[in-house]
Amino acid sequence: MTFSDETLNAYVDGELDAATRAMLEAAMATDPRLAERIARQRALRERVRDAFAPSLTEPVPERLLASVRGAPAATRAGNVIPFEVRPRPRWSWPQWGAIAASLIVGMLLGPLLRPSAPQAPLETSGGRVLASGTLARALSQQLASAQPRSAPVAIGVSFRARSGGYCRTFVLHETHSLAGLACREGPAWVVMALAQSEARGSGGGYTQAGSTLPPAVSRTLDELIAGEPLDAAGEAAARAHGWNP
Amino acid sequence: MQELRTGLVELLPRLRRFARVLTRDAHDADDLVQTAIERALAHAGQLRADAPLAGWMFGIVRHAWIDEQRARGRRGRLFAVAESGEEVADPSHGAPLETLAVQDAVARLPEEQRLAVALVLVEGLSYKEAAHIMEVPIGTLTSRLARAREALQAMLGERGGA
Known part of the structure; x- marks a missing residue:
């Protein structure tokens, strides 16, 4: 048989x-x-x-538990601006940005937004938060490998997101101490995360910004990054291509 | 509704595992599970009282994955890297070689075979349940399973050292 x-x-x-x-x-x-x-x-x-x-035995991420509850996740911790109140799947950046914008406008970021201040580092557009002014210039031009210590914006790490585009972390100095992460979309830099950062000057080198990012920003970085951050040559090459993938 | 939420929380580890086999990427898998949960909560009325929640949810995850792949295709992001089998499901930190080898072999299977493997071999569902989720006749499921097993045996051989 x-x-x-x-x-x-x-x-x-x-x-x-x-x-x-x-x-x-x-x-x-x-x-x-x-x-x-x-x-x-x-x-x-x-x-x-x-x-x-x-x-099966790995801890389930809080954002999944939160989505089962169908309620906003309680991520409002410490001095973190609650960008991630209700994280969307990563592939829907636009909605995510809209949620972020609704949280920022009128809150403590109000003064940073155009048009109230012409040099404001952030503006809203189409429900999203975009870099403007000095921040937009720094994101487009400044290389982490060669930035003056006195620059108003410190660039941290640059990397390719899993969606293909380029993203960079930054720290806004001057009067505000904010750290964030922005991703290039067309001609704009869309701010994906923003949180209050440590006061400047404690640790020295700006190039270490990646390791001193507030948790909300480094979490976003971890979620978005594909592979390793760009090195100095990769960063310069990406700038030379206008941050177009 | 509360009952559904409780059931979903219990099911989360399995949903994540299923989504990982399907997407071959731990991050995509969690995104997919989140989308599926949102859809399930929005369509809670469609869950029949006598239907197992797991099967219903696996079906929703599968549909969400199909939708996501279509959306990615529209955006011109084809799975060049993943389809060529270069990308392992998850850079499982410190996982034994045996585990990585098997995960990698499963990741190289064509999608329809991978789905059959995920439902029957990994999740332990019956042929009837798996075929229902895949929306194919049982004969189609069993032939996909047979082809998947042949391919896995060829890739993995006998359980060796490592």
Whole structure:
């Protein structure tokens, strides 16, 4: 009696009817090659199951628990401006930006927004927060590898997002101490995250901005980044291409 | 509704696992699960009282993934890297080689076979449940499973050292 691979699979998957199962088990007892074929399929099933088992015991991210609750996630912690009150899946940046904008406008970022101040570093457009003024200039022009210590904006890390575009982290000095992350979209820099940062001057080098980013910003960085941050050469090349991917 | 939310919380680890096998990327997987949860809550009325929540949710995750891939296609982002099999599901930190090898082999399967593997071998669903979620006849499911197993055996061989 011969059994097809699909019959053996069905046996291993617990899908065989009782009569066929009895025949198969009887044949296995006298046919070592059949028994071996079944053992192989059984081993494969176990290997596949085991390979994906560890993910079951990983802690579930808070944002998923929050979306089950259907309520805004309670991420308003410390001095972090609650950009992530209700994080959207990463591939819907526009909605995400709209939520961010609605949180910022009229709150403590009000004075930073145009048109109240011509040199304001941020502006809203189409429900999103965009870099403007000195911040936009710095994001487009300034290289982290060669920036003056006195610059009003310190650029941290530059990287390619998983969506393909370029993003950069920054710290706004001067009167406000804000750290953020902006991503290039067409001619604009869309601000994806913003949080109050540590006072300047404590740690020195701006190039370490990535390691001293507020948690809300570094979390956004972790979510967006594809691969490693750009090195000095990569940063210069990206600027030379106008930050077009 | 509260019952649904409780059920979803219990199901989250499995949804994340299923989404990882499907998307081959831990970040995409969580995004996908989030989208699926939002859809499920918005369409809670469509869940029949006697239907298992897991099967319903796996179906929603699958549809959300199809939609996401279409959206990415429209944006011109084809899966050049992932489809070529260069990208492992997740840079699982310090995972044993055996685990990585099997995850990588599964990631290289064509999508329809990967889905069958995810539902039957990983999630342990019956053929009937899996075929229902995939919206195919049981015969189609079992032949996809058979092809997937052949490919996996060829890629992985016998459980060796490592």
